[in-house]
Amino acid sequence: MKRIAINCGGNYVPGLNAVITGTVLAAHELGWEVVGIRDGFDGLLFPERYPGGGLLTLTPQLLENCSASGGAILGNATRTDPFRVRQVNTENMVEEVDRSGELIANIAAEKIDAVIPIVGPQALSILFRLHRQGLRTVCVPTSVENDVAVTQLSFGFNSALSFAVEMLERVRQAAQSAQKIGVVEVLGEHAGWLALQAGIAVCADAVLIPEIPYDLQKVASRLQEKHQAGRASGLVVVAEGAMPRDGQETIGEAVAPDSLKASLSPGATGEGGSHVIERSGRAAQAVARQLQRLTDQATYPLVLGPLVKGGPPTAVDRQLGLGYGAGAVRALDEDRSGVMVAFQPPDLKFVPLAEAINQVRTVPASSLFIQIARSLGIALGN
Amino acid sequence: MANSPANTGAPKGIVLNIQHFSTHDGPGMRTTVFLKGCTLRCKWCSNPESIQPKPELAYNLRKCIGKDQCGFCLKECPEFAIFNVDSDTKVRVNWDLCTNCGKCVPVCPPQALYLFGQEMTVDQVLDEVEQDSSFYRESGGGITLSGGECQLQADFAAALLAGAHQRGINTAIETAFNVPWSHVEKVLPHVDTVLHDIKLTLPERHRKWTGVDNTRIRENLKRAYEAFPDKTFIARTPLIPGVNDDEEHIRATLEFIKPHKNVVDYGLLPYMRFGESKYGFLGKVYEMQDFEPPSPESLARLRAIIDEAFGRSGGGTQT
Numbered sequence: 001m002k003r004i005a006i007n008c009g010g011n012y013v014p015g016l017n018a019v020i021t022g023t024v025l026a027a028h029e030l031g032w033e034v035v036g037i038r039d040g041f042d043g044l045l046f047p048e049r050y051p052g053g054g055l056l057t058l059t060p061q062l063l064e065n066c067s068a069s070g071g072a073i074l075g076n077a078t079r080t081d082p083f084r085v086r087q088v089n090t091e092n093m094v095e096e097v098d099r100s101g102e103l104i105a106n107i108a109a110e111k112i113d114a115v116i117p118i119v120g121p122q123a124l125s126i127l128f129r130l131h132r133q134g135l136r137t138v139c140v141p142t143s144v145e146n147d148v149a150v151t152q153l154s155f156g157f158n159s160a161l162s163f164a165v166e167m168l169e170r171v172r173q174a175a176q177s178a179q180k181i182g183v184v185e186v187l188g189e190h191a192g193w194l195a196l197q198a199g200i201a202v203c204a205d206a207v208l209i210p211e212i213p214y215d216l217q218k219v220a221s222r223l224q225e226k227h228q229a230g231r232a233s234g235l236v237v238v239a240e241g242a243m244p245r246d247g248q249e250t251i252g253e254a255v256a257p258d259s260l261k262a263s264l265s266p267g268a269t270g271e272g273g274s275h276v277i278e279r280s281g282r283a284a285q286a287v288a289r290q291l292q293r294l295t296d297q298a299t300y301p302l303v304l305g306p307l308v309k310g311g312p313p314t315a316v317d318r319q320l321g322l323g324y325g326a327g328a329v330r331a332l333d334e335d336r337s338g339v340m341v342a343f344q345p346p347d348l349k350f351v352p353l354a355e356a357i358n359q360v361r362t363v364p365a366s367s368l369f370i371q372i373a374r375s376l377g378i379a380l381g382n
Numbered sequence: 383m384a385n386s387p388a389n390t391g392a393p394k395g396i397v398l399n400i401q402h403f404s405t406h407d408g409p410g411m412r413t414t415v416f417l418k419g420c421t422l423r424c425k426w427c428s429n430p431e432s433i434q435p436k437p438e439l440a441y442n443l444r445k446c447i448g449k450d451q452c453g454f455c456l457k458e459c460p461e462f463a464i465f466n467v468d469s470d471t472k473v474r475v476n477w478d479l480c481t482n483c484g485k486c487v488p489v490c491p492p493q494a495l496y497l498f499g500q501e502m503t504v505d506q507v508l509d510e511v512e513q514d515s516s517f518y519r520e521s522g523g524g525i526t527l528s529g530g531e532c533q534l535q536a537d538f539a540a541a542l543l544a545g546a547h548q549r550g551i552n553t554a555i556e557t558a559f560n561v562p563w564s565h566v567e568k569v570l571p572h573v574d575t576v577l578h579d580i581k582l583t584l585p586e587r588h589r590k591w592t593g594v595d596n597t598r599i600r601e602n603l604k605r606a607y608e609a610f611p612d613k614t615f616i617a618r619t620p621l622i623p624g625v626n627d628d629e630e631h632i633r634a635t636l637e638f639i640k641p642h643k644n645v646v647d648y649g650l651l652p653y654m655r656f657g658e659s660k661y662g663f664l665g666k667v668y669e670m671q672d673f674e675p676p677s678p679e680s681l682a683r684l685r686a687i688i689d690e691a692f693g694r695s696g697g698g699t700q701t
Contacts, residue, residue, distance in 0.1 A: 081478065086423065086593070091562055093421035093534075094593040096434070125478035128462075358465035358476055 004332065005112045006058070006325075007037035008074050009119035013142045013156030015313035015321035016072040019118050021063045022325025030333060034058045035112065040077025044106045045085060045099055055110065081126055104135055114337065116140060116328045121148050121360065124340065128353040131338040138328040139340040139353065144309050147191035149359035150351045151342035155324055157193070158316040160308035164198040167304055172202060172235045181205075181223060181234035181291060181299040185284035187308060188239030190360045194308070195239035196369050199378060205234045206379035208287065210241035211363045214381025216287065220294035222379040227297060236291065238283045240305075245382075281305070323348060395538030397502045398432050398530065400510055403517070408554035408575050410523025413511045417539065418499040420530040421560045423593040424581065426622050426653055432530035437499035438482045439475070445494035446472040454489035504541045512549055524552025524574070533557050536565035543572035559602040560594060566602055575614045578603065582626050583634040591625055600638070607642040615645040621684070622653045623676050632684050636691045648688050652676050 006023050008016050020036065027034045036056040037043040043054025056074065063073070082103045084096040107115065114136040117127055120143050127139050141148040144160035164186050175182035186194050192209020199207035205226065206219045223234045284301035292299040313321065320343065327341040327348040339350040363370065373380060398416040407414045419435030420427075427433065431440065448471030449456060455464045455473060463479035464486060475495075486495045511525050518524050525546045532539050532555050543553045554575040559566070570576065580603075582588040585595035607615060617639045621627050632650075639645040653675050689695065 088594055091421075092594055092598050093560065094423045095421075122478060125476055129479060354462070357479070358462065358474075360467070362468075 002113060003033045003035065003111050004114045004116060004329070005035050005037050005055070005107070005110075006074070006116045006118070007040055007043070008072055008076050009040060009117060009123040009142065010076055011120060011142075012072055012076055012309055013120075013144055014159035014309070014311055015155045015317035016074075016118060016142070017063070018313055018318045018321025019140050019142075019155065019325040019328075020058065020073060022322035022327075023116055023329055024058045024063050024325075025060055025322075026326035026329035028060050030329065032329075035110070036074040037115070039075040041082055041103055042077050044103055044110070045082065083126065083129060100130060100133055104130065104133060107135065114138065114332050116325070116332075118142050120154075121357075124148070124353060125357045128338075128357050131353060136332075136337045138331040138336060138350070139356075140324045140328055141340055141342070141356070144194065145187050145189065145191050146193040147189075147361045148340075148356065149361045150344075150356050151340070151361075152345055153320060153343045155317050155320040156309075156313075158320070159311065159314045160187070160194060161197055161201075162314050163308045163311060164194060164304055165201045167307070168198055168202040168204065168235065168237065171302060172233075175233040175235055175300075178300075179232040179298075181236060181288075181295070181297055183236045183238060183284045183288040183291065183299055183301045185238045185240050185281060185301065185303045185305065187305065189241040191362045192239040192242070193361075193363060193369075195237045195242075196363060196367075196373060199237040200369060200373055200376065202235065202237075203376055204237045204378055206236045206381060207373060208236070208238045208242040208283075208381050209363060210239055210243065211365070212380050212382050213243055213245040215245050216290050216294060216381065219379045219381050220291055223291070223295050223297065227295070232297070234297070236287065238287050240283050242283055242287075242381075393504050393538050393541035394501050395504075395507075395535045395542070396435060396437060396499045397507060398429075398499050400507065402514055404526065407526040407528060407556060408524070408577060409552070410521035411514070411517045412523040412526045412554065413514045414526045414528050414556075415507055415511065415532075415542065417527060417529050417532045417535050419534045421534055421594075422531070422558055424620075425591055426620065426625075429530065431498040434482075435530075435534065436482065437484065437497040437501075439480055439484065439486070440496055440498050441475045442494050442496075443472055443474075445492045447492050447494075448472050452491060455486040455495060458485050458489050460485065504538070504545050507542055508545050508549060508551075511546065511551065515549075515551065518551060522552070524554065526554040526556060526577075528556040531558055531561060533559070533561045533565045533569050536561070536568045540568040540572055543569065547572060559599045559606070560596075561602070563602060563605065566606055570606060570610050570613065573613060575616065576606070576610075577616045577618060580617050580619055580635045580638065583631050587625075591622075603638075607644060611644055613644060615639075615642070617645055617648045618651055619648075620651045620653060621676050621681065623680075627676050627680055627684065629684065629687060632687050636688065640691060647692065650681065650684060650688070652681055 004027060006020055024034045036058050038050055038054050038056060043050060047054035082100045083098050085099045086094060086096050089095055116138050118140045119127060124139060127137055131137050141151050141154045142156045143154035144156045146154050146157035148154045168184060171182040171184050186198060188194050188210060190210055192211055195207050195209050205223055208214045226234065281303040284303055288299040288301035324341050331339055331341065331350045336350050338353050340353055340356045342349050342351045396418040398418045401414040404412045404414040416432055418432055420433045449466055450471050461479045461481055463476045464473050465476060467474055484497055487497055527539055527542065546553050553573050554577060555573050556577045558579045581592060582596065585597055588596035617635060619626060619635060636648065639648060
């Protein structure tokens, strides 16, 4: 092993530079050269787009102080799938072409021995396919929703959680002064980790997550109890994938999404074939309107949405990112391939990609966080 | 040409659907034959299942009877693309792994897994179309080829249209004209009415919203107007709020079509979110989630401009 590459998947997540730094430093210790592929695999599929070339040589000197900053030195690709690369052919017609073989050939031509992709749950499937075609790879999981299977913690989640908590505190203060119920939607299409853990951190009145179909009457009763006890405001955290219990009324066309969608592709196979997330903000809007109807208290919906994906990484994500990067290099040094680095406390482990795909890490009913929320009197809508 | 599966050999084509009793796809009551494959990628596309030229897998979770009673697809898929979740027994499809090989389809008794698109011969299509012939006579209708881009499968489309004429059936096509002229030359001689889109005026904006600029489309249109003076052309714009629902585009389109007397009308097709659920069946992302249909007021305002250009007092034909 002499030359390895690293690249980033589709979304910016706080801590990307930390993983890159961890990889470069650990590889440097072994005497390996590291190059970064710009914008996912675009640097190798479309090198003509980059005046300085699609690859960037990464050295410890270049990355000095990088792990502490936000941003992503290599850029992201908005879902370039090498198996379905959209391009305009010589007849000026748009088509999707399988360029996976060409990609693997380009990687070999650049004398790159292995690739460390930093990817979310969707791109893991693509890397699994590439690995089956012969790509030597160790993946690093990233997800602000913390929904990548078989790892306790994806990097990026802690930063998103910290920012969500800060924003929820602000919403609470605004709700208190306005004497309203703030209903805040956070990311969480399949998994409610962000809503649940942020909701616990700010002692929200209620937290609604995809894993627990909600009955808003119960949430309303809880809020009314507090109102009668003299508190006129409230704070409800809603994961965007939260849905009402079967048969419950939602608001007009704002049908709450189907949380059972556990396919890994966006907009995949919900009941009736509809999109799971019809549009950002609908979950908060539906819950806010109906709570207002049920409680006769003014509510206002807010959406944090992708805001939590921005900004610098927290200390936890910096450490985790550096650790994941270094761990991926260790895996390659141990001659592993087709695996994902997974944090399974207290260890970093290497899990076959086949075990990481086709699963979503959701909040189990027995989760300690569920128990904590109940103990704190946080309504979960069931 | 990777995008045109039926351009060589016997005139067989990939047909997505045959829709009977259509009233918006040309004159009279029509039978619309949707051919698979498109050369554009309009972000508002209402027929996402028509885009890829080859048959592709779709999945309706509602129909799945679950792994406990069935589960054959789980064993059949060679790509590990079908899997189970903890929350229920119904299977899920990982679209990033699916290669559309179709091996899961015949082993799915409830037809929850199915293919969009099937290969058909000209006679198979026309035999079905001809069943509606009595309606054509009553209403002045006929067959309409739509898509996708029906001119992509040029040989098949030409054979279908010629065969329809032989059977005495009126013909129409819905097309965006983003095909080589050689395709147009094959298809248009057999068409009575050409319904064609003019989506955007500026080339760069056209590229942004549809994937390619409109230089060739405009060249094809001009050439077609002139090369086929006996054909009836009807221009149409799918009206997308914030994209092309402005007077400038409408007036520019009128300026483009009006010198040609065989362009008899210009219709506006207000954007509707019709296709949204179909994206879900295919595991695709609908990129227009935050777009709303145009308001009745803006539609009326733009239609008035067209009516004026065509010398109508209002409420004219809107195809």
